[in-house]
Amino acid sequence: MNSKYEAVIGLEVHAQLLTDTKIFCGCSAKFGAPPNTNVCPVCLGHPGVLPVMNKKVVEFTVLMGLAAECKINERSIFARKNYFYPDLPKGYQISQYEEPICQYGKITIEFKDGLKKDIGITRIHMEEDAGKSIHDQGYTTMIDVNRCGTPLMEIVSEPDMRSAEEAYLYLTKLKQILTYLGICDGNMEEGSLRCDANISVRLKGETKFGTKTEVKNMNSFRNVEKAIEFEIERQIDIIEEGGKIIQQTLLWDADSNVVKPMRSKEEAHDYRYFPDPDLMPVVVDKKWKSEIASSMPELPDARKERFTNQYLLPKYDAEVLTSSRELADYYEKVLTVTNDYKSASNWIMTDVLKVINDEKISINEFPVSAENLGRLIMLINDNVISGKIAKEIFPEMLKTNKEPNEIVKEKNLVQISDTGEIEMAVDKILSANPKQVEEYLSGKDKVLGFFVGLIMKETKGKANPQIVNELLKSKLGRLKGK
Numbered sequence: 001m002n003s004k005y006e007a008v009i010g011l012e013v014h015a016q017l018l019t020d021t022k023i024f025c026g027c028s029a030k031f032g033a034p035p036n037t038n039v040c041p042v043c044l045g046h047p048g049v050l051p052v053m054n055k056k057v058v059e060f061t062v063l064m065g066l067a068a069e070c071k072i073n074e075r076s077i078f079a080r081k082n083y084f085y086p087d088l089p090k091g092y093q094i095s096q097y098e099e100p101i102c103q104y105g106k107i108t109i110e111f112k113d114g115l116k117k118d119i120g121i122t123r124i125h126m127e128e129d130a131g132k133s134i135h136d137q138g139y140t141t142m143i144d145v146n147r148c149g150t151p152l153m154e155i156v157s158e159p160d161m162r163s164a165e166e167a168y169l170y171l172t173k174l175k176q177i178l179t180y181l182g183i184c185d186g187n188m189e190e191g192s193l194r195c196d197a198n199i200s201v202r203l204k205g206e207t208k209f210g211t212k213t214e215v216k217n218m219n220s221f222r223n224v225e226k227a228i229e230f231e232i233e234r235q236i237d238i239i240e241e242g243g244k245i246i247q248q249t250l251l252w253d254a255d256s257n258v259v260k261p262m263r264s265k266e267e268a269h270d271y272r273y274f275p276d277p278d279l280m281p282v283v284v285d286k287k288w289k290s291e292i293a294s295s296m297p298e299l300p301d302a303r304k305e306r307f308t309n310q311y312l313l314p315k316y317d318a319e320v321l322t323s324s325r326e327l328a329d330y331y332e333k334v335l336t337v338t339n340d341y342k343s344a345s346n347w348i349m350t351d352v353l354k355v356i357n358d359e360k361i362s363i364n365e366f367p368v369s370a371e372n373l374g375r376l377i378m379l380i381n382d383n384v385i386s387g388k389i390a391k392e393i394f395p396e397m398l399k400t401n402k403e404p405n406e407i408v409k410e411k412n413l414v415q416i417s418d419t420g421e422i423e424m425a426v427d428k429i430l431s432a433n434p435k436q437v438e439e440y441l442s443g444k445d446k447v448l449g450f451f452v453g454l455i456m457k458e459t460k461g462k463a464n465p466q467i468v469n470e471l472l473k474s475k476l477g478r479l480k481g482k
Helices: 055-067 162-180 219-239 285-292 302-311 313-323 325-333 341-359 372-383 387-400 405-409 419-432 434-441 446-456 465-481
Strands: 005-016 079-082 092-095 102-111 114-126 132-137 142-143 149-158 193-203 215-216 250-252 260-263
Touching: 005 162, 005 219, 055 102, 055 114, 055 149, 055 162, 055 285, 079 405, 092 114, 102 162, 114 162, 114 434, 162 193, 162 219, 162 302, 193 219, 215 219, 215 260, 219 250, 219 260, 302 313, 302 325, 313 341, 325 372, 341 372, 341 387, 372 387, 372 405, 387 405, 419 446, 419 465, 434 446, 434 465, 446 465
Parallel strands: 215 250
Antiparallel strands: 005 149, 005 193, 079 092, 102 114, 114 149, 132 142, 193 215, 250 260
């Protein structure tokens, strides 16, 4: 980006809430049903029908408001946002406008160098989704109204972000909080997390905002970052060439990595907002707010800090392990069996996450239970098996989901700790490799690893490595002293 300019970015994020039913009727809100099957007269807007508020939607929105340190308004009202579009049968969308349920919060993002920045939250409000227009069937546009009435929570940030990187970090943190709360699955590909970016540029030192554009149609976190970077550069190029930015809505084309004009950007008055006459105000009194707050789980930043303090983990480990609530839960379940905090972290960050990434599964689908992983670590720490043998047992656990103790017994993998038996193997290897013995005696200490490898091979990996090292050093030390 041209160093003369700075970007001003605000994000509007729509999160689909994980309720069983829609916001104002009893229709299923589940994704993936056949087109136009999860519908009723209420979500289709038939004359004479009355919406009934889904209590869970209010509770989920308040929960997010509390997590973002928002002011929870005791009274909020619904408004009708009027516009015509083929996939909006009612001709209006029920949303909140002048009196939203949550206001004035913040989300804290953290950069790679450890610096933090607060991104302000202007408002969080409830609304219903519109349907879906499908344009990929030749010359025909088809309408699926299943999504009409699906509960959404809109999270509107302050224009506090100054780069595509900050927007990416903000969106990542937002998704992490939403999934920790269990109120949204954060799946951008399925449309359950959607992001629109308001972008403008201005000369550094300016306080007045430039003309903004709104970029839509970004279906992944990386596309959000790419689209914002592209739009910043596009605006700077226009200004540098003496042109003016037009306030408009743009669509991100991920195939060609460009933005394309969609329409001139609407202002609030274009929607003719007015209070919905069919819905009572939503009143969240102190008692209800307190009940909702009591269901708040430990949030990611607090959990990360606890992992570094309670389990003495490096910051990087704590960051990885708390990246999702399910992964953090898995780690803490491992610790119900073993108190070797660092080994548990190492196994999860290397062996467990490798399988999860390779197989593209979630930690909930991972076949080895946390308790069994803890038992495997205990077998190493109790000198029943070596670390090398553990790495051979782990794939067997993945296949069979058997307890590690069972596999050890079946395959006769118990570690040899009998000094006499190991001593025989040491003597055999030293006798068979006189040249390497001479090298060690002449000061080449690295040869010790060569001997350890051969002894472990001789004992099929079952010899206790600590005893092997002790006996080797003792015998070679005596040879040195002759």
